[in-house]
Amino acid sequence: MTLENGLQIWQALLRSGLEQARKHDLPGYDAELIARLKQVLYPNAMRSLEEELRSAPPSTESFLDAFFNALKPFSQMLREILLMFEEAGARRSDENLRIAFDFDSASKPLALTLQEFREVETFFRQIAKPVIEREWNSDLLWLLNRDIGSALKLIDGPQKPSNYNMPSPVRDLDVRRWIGENGRPNWIAFPGFPRTGNAELDNAIGSAEELIQYMFGEIVKLGATYEQFSSRVFELPTQEPDEAENISRVDQLPLRNFVIAAHDFWPNTFAENLCLAIEAVNQHRPEQRDASAQQLVQAIEKGFDRPPQSERTRITLEQDFQDLVNLPIWKKRHELYAVWVGSRIADALSDFSWEWYPDGDTLRFSFSGVELAALSSDRAKHVFWTEKRTALEKRGPFGRKNIQPDYRIMTVPTHRRDATSLVVECKQYRKWSKKNFGAALDDYALGCPKAPIILVNYGPTDPSILSLVDPSRRDRTFLVGNFKPFEEIALNQFRELVRGAYPTALRPQSGTIDLSWGPLFRDLDLHLFIQRTGLIRSDLTHIGFNSNLGSLNDEPWVEWSGDIQQSPPGTEKMVVARWLDADYDVVVHNYSGTSEFSNGDIEIKVSLTPGDQERVFVPNGEIGRWWHVCRIHGPDCRIEEINRILADCPFDNRESSR
Numbered sequence: 001m002t003l004e005n006g007l008q009i010w011q012a013l014l015r016s017g018l019e020q021a022r023k024h025d026l027p028g029y030d031a032e033l034i035a036r037l038k039q040v041l042y043p044n045a046m047r048s049l050e051e052e053l054r055s056a057p058p059s060t061e062s063f064l065d066a067f068f069n070a071l072k073p074f075s076q077m078l079r080e081i082l083l084m085f086e087e088a089g090a091r092r093s094d095e096n097l098r099i100a101f102d103f104d105s106a107s108k109p110l111a112l113t114l115q116e117f118r119e120v121e122t123f124f125r126q127i128a129k130p131v132i133e134r135e136w137n138s139d140l141l142w143l144l145n146r147d148i149g150s151a152l153k154l155i156d157g158p159q160k161p162s163n164y165n166m167p168s169p170v171r172d173l174d175v176r177r178w179i180g181e182n183g184r185p186n187w188i189a190f191p192g193f194p195r196t197g198n199a200e201l202d203n204a205i206g207s208a209e210e211l212i213q214y215m216f217g218e219i220v221k222l223g224a225t226y227e228q229f230s231s232r233v234f235e236l237p238t239q240e241p242d243e244a245e246n247i248s249r250v251d252q253l254p255l256r257n258f259v260i261a262a263h264d265f266w267p268n269t270f271a272e273n274l275c276l277a278i279e280a281v282n283q284h285r286p287e288q289r290d291a292s293a294q295q296l297v298q299a300i301e302k303g304f305d306r307p308p309q310s311e312r313t314r315i316t317l318e319q320d321f322q323d324l325v326n327l328p329i330w331k332k333r334h335e336l337y338a339v340w341v342g343s344r345i346a347d348a349l350s351d352f353s354w355e356w357y358p359d360g361d362t363l364r365f366s367f368s369g370v371e372l373a374a375l376s377s378d379r380a381k382h383v384f385w386t387e388k389r390t391a392l393e394k395r396g397p398f399g400r401k402n403i404q405p406d407y408r409i410m411t412v413p414t415h416r417r418d419a420t421s422l423v424v425e426c427k428q429y430r431k432w433s434k435k436n437f438g439a440a441l442d443d444y445a446l447g448c449p450k451a452p453i454i455l456v457n458y459g460p461t462d463p464s465i466l467s468l469v470d471p472s473r474r475d476r477t478f479l480v481g482n483f484k485p486f487e488e489i490a491l492n493q494f495r496e497l498v499r500g501a502y503p504t505a506l507r508p509q510s511g512t513i514d515l516s517w518g519p520l521f522r523d524l525d526l527h528l529f530i531q532r533t534g535l536i537r538s539d540l541t542h543i544g545f546n547s548n549l550g551s552l553n554d555e556p557w558v559e560w561s562g563d564i565q566q567s568p569p570g571t572e573k574m575v576v577a578r579w580l581d582a583d584y585d586v587v588v589h590n591y592s593g594t595s596e597f598s599n600g601d602i603e604i605k606v607s608l609t610p611g612d613q614e615r616v617f618v619p620n621g622e623i624g625r626w627w628h629v630c631r632i633h634g635p636d637c638r639i640e641e642i643n644r645i646l647a648d649c650p651f652d653n654r655e656s657s658r
Contacts, residue, residue: 006041006063007053009321013067016325019334027430029334032458035430036070037063064321074333075124076485077340082121084343087581088356088363088373098362101335110332111362120329134307136211137257141266144303148273151299155292157280160272170275172546173649179268179275183226187219190267193274195548196281197562198293202548204300208274212267219262233263274300282545282563338406338426339365341456341483342372342386344491345407345424348498350581352377352505369404377505381412382421392447393417400439403447409501420448422501427457432481437461438468445473452476452501456483456494511576511608513586518569518601523592525563526572529585529651530556540651543574545589552577579608584632585642587650590625597627597645604629608637615639626650 014020019028028034038049041063045052058066085099100111112120152159158169170176174191182188190212195202223229236256261267277299281292324330342365346354352375356363364370365386373384389404409422423444427437437455444453453476455461461481469477478497483490515526527544543550543558550558557578564570576584586604590597597619604617619627622645631640644650 005057005060007057009060009063009067010050010053012321012325017331029428031430033070037066040066040069060318064318068320071124073485074336075121077336078117078121078124078329080343080347080485081336081340082117084346085117085363087346087354088358097358099339100362100364100366101329101332101339110328112329120327123323123327133310134304135310136307137255138261138264138266140303140307141258141261141270143306144300145266145270145273147299147303148270148277148296151296152273152277152280154295155277155280155284157276160276168272170272171279172275175271175275179272182268183262183265185225185227187216187224187226187229189213190216190271193271194278194282194546196278196289196293197549198281198290201278201281201293201297204297205274205278207304208270208300212271215259215262215267218259222259229259230263233259279546286562334428335365337428337458341424341426342407344494345384345409345422345498346373348495349375349502351579352382352502354581375409377502379505383410383412383414385410390447392443394446400443403443405440405444408448408451418448418450420451422498423448423451423453424498425453425455427455428459429457430459432457432459432461432465434462434465434468437465437479441466441477441479442469442473445469445477452478452497454478454480454494454497456480456490458482458484510610511579511612512606513574513576514605515572515588516569516603516605517571520595520599520601521570521590521592522594523564524570524572524602525589525591526560526574527587527589527649528558528560528574529587530558530580531583531585532580542651545591550574556580556582579632579634579637582634584634585651586629586632588627588629589649590627593625596623598623606630606632606639608632608639617641617643619643619645621645 018034019030020034021028021031034049038045038052041058042049042052047055081099085097088097088099098111098113099117160169168176168179170179172194175193178188178191182190190209192209193205195205219229222232233256236259277296281289281296284292329336354373354375356373357371358364359370363372365372367387369385369387369389371383371388372386375382375384385408387404387406388408388410389402391402392400395401405423406426407422407424408420410419411421413419425440425444429436437457441453441455445451455478457480459482461479463479465479466474466477480490480494480497483494485491513526513528515524517524525545527542527547530541530543532539532541541556543556543560545563549560549562550556552559552575557576557580559575559577561571561573561575564572574586586606588597588602588604595601598621600618602619606615606617607613615630617629620643624645624647626646626649628642628644628646628650630642632638633640
């Protein structure tokens with residue numbers, strides 16, 4: 001059935017279980033989603049969304065674009081739950097671990113394997129991302145390449161050798177290898193460009209990566225090797241745009257005027273030009289870098305502005321919508337919020353050593369009470385519970401006999417009345433309820449006499465709620481309103497409250513890695529490669545030259561001082577705001593090659609915590625351009641000295657995930 005307009009999609013949403021309101025005139029769990037739709041589609045409307053839709057229904061495309069955009073917080077929840085789920089499965093050798101959502105006793109639980117959950121997260125991430133289709137052809141692609149080549153000259157970047165048999169001057173090892181091997185004879189997945197730390201330029205670089213990846217998706221439909229592709233590409237019909245207007249491209253072979261560029265190795269040439277330009281930007285002095293970055297941004301945008309642009313086709317949008325409302329996890333979207341809150345607790349206390357407790361092969365979040373995990377530090381062991389029910393020794397002022405908070409952490413031994421060390425209660429109200437929220441805070445504070453009590457709400461809260469808490473318990477009760485993805489103030493407040501419950505058990509959150517060199521060296525580069533420990537999906541994050549600066553406010557919680565070329569003497573530095581459950585490899589590259597590491601005049605100082613005694617490393621007498629200094633084991637803040645000089649980077653096959 002074709003959905004003709006926004007009203008019909010709205011009706012389909014209602015049939016899928018969209019909840020506008022609950023009893024007693026309370027807003028439904030989907031009230032926030034409905035409010036976002038109304039704000040986008042009818043920003044000045046006074047009537048309800050449904051009344052506006054009946055009066056002036058928007059187009060299918062307009063409604064679905066607004067709807068998918070409104071799903072971004074839900075998509076982010078899935079991503080962060082997935083990270084927790086992967087941590088829970090880190091010690092398993094397969095992907096058979098399942099996660100179950102069973103908070104609602106009236107409906108059947110939903111259980112997904114790790115791989116199934118990962119596929120769902122990928123689907124939501126894709127539909128929540130705006131999509132613009134450009135009508136590329138071979139001529140436009142080569143014009144884009146020319147634009148990048150012109151920018152490369154303007155920013156004084158290196159020029160490609162005229163002899164194509166000469167090795168590429170690209171410095172990035174992964175991209176250089178790909179340029180030389182892709183299509184000769186096999187098509188190879190593109191490894192990704194290095195980043196610059198300039199947000200606008202890095203965003204444009206991401207668009208260029210997506211273009212190459214999209215082309216490869218079309219190429220491999222014709223053949224996995226260049227020979228197979230070449231034998232079929234010229235069999236494709238050439239269609240003019242007016243002939244193709246009403247033809248869906250879903251599951252169709254690509255048009256010849258687009259993929260013909262691959263026959264002349266456009267992806268390799270384009271990747272080489274752009275990577276050289278990116279590296280030229282990174283090599284400029286800080287005072288020149290912004291100007292050169294802007295020139296490259298303008299070149300990329302100029303090329304991307306040439307092709308005719310259009311929104312996603314109606315068929316594609318409608319299929320995404322139909323796929324969405326038929327997903328079992330869509331039926332459990334309200335329960336997902338509580339699981340996401342659990343993931344934020346685990347993230348805040350990631351300094352602890354965690355051991356998750358699946359029920360057989362299932363990590364279960366259940367209304368009936370589940371011991372989810374044990375977490376420990378060098379001071380104590382704790383148990384992480386969901387929905388653990390305990391009796392109140394004396395009935396509180398609101399008449400409750402038992403308490404059953406969404407989450408609690410209990411410190412071993414857990415039989416003590418005061419064993420609970422943290423309580424977190426989850427609410428999903430668009431409008432706060434003073435009596436409901438106040439009663440929960442007071443009863444939990446009464447039943448857990450030494451624990452901080454944190455109540456989070458998807459919507460707002462109000463300080464007046466705390467007036468319902470007995471004054472003797474009020475200083476242990478906290479409200480966090482608007483607790484949802486992308487609300488940084490609320491997220492940071494929650495994180496500090498959770499961590500504040502265990503101030504002596506958490507490691508100090510700052511470390512430094514300092515590289516310094518003297519007059520024997522001209523240009524050294526400090527690199528940090530971060531390997532998450534034991535994940536089923538192995539991610540390697542690279543901070544340093546040819547990657548990015550990192551951030552102290554987001555994963556991987558590391559920031560690099562930037563490339564230093566005004567030397568000698570010279571210094572580069574990494575600051576670590578938070579040690580993850582990961583291995584950190586410290587590597588130095590002698591980029592200029594003006595002297596051997598064995599000549600000395602270079603040292604690395606590593607400090608894992610504020611006030612910690614520094615470890616100092618100097619290279620040994622071997623010959624090579626790469627110094628693998630040490631490995632820092634994040635879980636226990638332990639340094640393993642490696643101190644090897646190598647001819648090549650020890651992480652040649654890295655995949656920079658940031």
